Amino acid sequence: MCKAILGSPQSPVDIQAKEIHQRIITIDTHVDAPMYFGYGADIGKTNPVMKVDPNTVGMTDKPGNTPYLLKVDIPQMIKGQLDAAVMVAYLHQEARTKAASQEAVKKADAILNKLTKQIQQHSDIVGQARNSDDIRRLKKEGKKAIVLGIENGYAIGKDLKNVQKYADKGVAYITLSHNGDNDICDAAVRSKQEHNGLSEFGRQVVREMNRCGIIVDVSHTSEKTALDVVELSAVPVIASHSACKGLCDHPRNISDRAMKAIADKGGVIQVCFYEYFVKKNGKATLKDAVNHIDYIVKKVGIDHVGIGTDMDGGTELPDMQNATDYPKITVELLKRGYSEEDIAKIWGGNFLRVWDAVQKAKK
Numbered sequence: 001m002c003k004a005i006l007g008s009p010q011s012p013v014d015i016q017a018k019e020i021h022q023r024i025i026t027i028d029t030h031v032d033a034p035m036y037f038g039y040g041a042d043i044g045k046t047n048p049v050m051k052v053d054p055n056t057v058g059m060t061d062k063p064g065n066t067p068y069l070l071k072v073d074i075p076q077m078i079k080g081q082l083d084a085a086v087m088v089a090y091l092h093q094e095a096r097t098k099a100a101s102q103e104a105v106k107k108a109d110a111i112l113n114k115l116t117k118q119i120q121q122h123s124d125i126v127g128q129a130r131n132s133d134d135i136r137r138l139k140k141e142g143k144k145a146i147v148l149g150i151e152n153g154y155a156i157g158k159d160l161k162n163v164q165k166y167a168d169k170g171v172a173y174i175t176l177s178h179n180g181d182n183d184i185c186d187a188a189v190r191s192k193q194e195h196n197g198l199s200e201f202g203r204q205v206v207r208e209m210n211r212c213g214i215i216v217d218v219s220h221t222s223e224k225t226a227l228d229v230v231e232l233s234a235v236p237v238i239a240s241h242s243a244c245k246g247l248c249d250h251p252r253n254i255s256d257r258a259m260k261a262i263a264d265k266g267g268v269i270q271v272c273f274y275e276y277f278v279k280k281n282g283k284a285t286l287k288d289a290v291n292h293i294d295y296i297v298k299k300v301g302i303d304h305v306g307i308g309t310d311m312d313g314g315t316e317l318p319d320m321q322n323a324t325d326y327p328k329i330t331v332e333l334l335k336r337g338y339s340e341e342d343i344a345k346i347w348g349g350n351f352l353r354v355w356d357a358v359q360k361a362k363k
């Protein structure tokens with residue numbers, strides 16, 4: 001018999017992982033697939049190879065010479081038994097003049113509208129989830145769920161009214177900054193520490209996000225910003241895609257202090273699988289990424305950890321190339337002794353608990 005026809009043999013733990021994925025809700029809370037819309041990417045289809053310039057993806061749609069295959073789309077989510085993905089409208093931090101800020105708002109709107117349109121065009125296999133019940137319902141219907149997110153509060157521009165507008169579109173979270181300070185707060189990298197954490201406008205933004213039921217995301221922000229946000233927010237906050245500084249000393253990673261503050265308020269840290277964030281020296285693998293899950297569990301407990309890979313935002317590990325590989329994370333967790341109940345919390349239960357709490361508290 002030919003192995004290529006049969007596929008690779010499955011061990012008992014592989015089969016166990018697949019069965020667990022059928023029973024639990026799995027959600028990746030940070031996917032950047034919309035960055036590739038300008039190259040023709042369609043999340044509802046198997047995409048052809050695109051030609052991109054990796055240095056300018058998300059900043060311009062000018063094609064480059066590097067072949068790129070989208071890592072998360074519905075066909076790959078089906079193969080990888082991923083129920084839901086938060087797909088974000090990413091904004092590169094540009095100038096903060098009034099005109100540039102208005103452009104940022106327009107760009108975010110355009111990306112979110114395009115994402116919503118693609119979801120509608122493929123309504124036989126996918127739906128937009130505006131809350132955790134939608135995700136569960138879609139799973140029962142045999143469909144995948146896409147949740148809208150925004151990466152960089154630059155998308156709010158200088159007008160607080162945009163927060164309610166994004167809530168109305170179904171945006172689950174807004175990452176307050178990207179790389180570089182903005183009007184809201186100081187960032188983790190490319191920062192001049194100009195606000196010493198959250199600015200006065202940033203404080204208004206956090207309060208408004210609380211009021212509108214949008215989760216505040218502190219990934220990419222400075223430690224001081226994260227601590228300010230946790231103190232101010234009336235509801236739990238998240239880091240949608242962050243690895244741990246205590247394991248890998250990178251400025252983008254989350255400190256033990258910020259991690260504890262987030263957990264103390266009931267929030268969750270969703271582990272980013274980006275190679276340079278998970279391992280300092282040498283080639284990172286899936287095991288190195290899962291070490292960060294272990295680390296968070298050890299420091300703050302099983303109720304405060306999740307998965308936000310940053311696929312299509314630069315994440316690619318030799319043994320986790322795209323969404324079809326996600327059951328391998330579950331296999332690794334099983335091998336490390338995690339129970340199905342633990343795995344359900346990590347793969348979505350914890351994030352959904354926070355999302356429910358934030359939506360319940362909206363006014």
Ligand SMILES: [Zn+2]
Nearest residue numbers: 151220241313
């Ligand atoms: Zn990011």
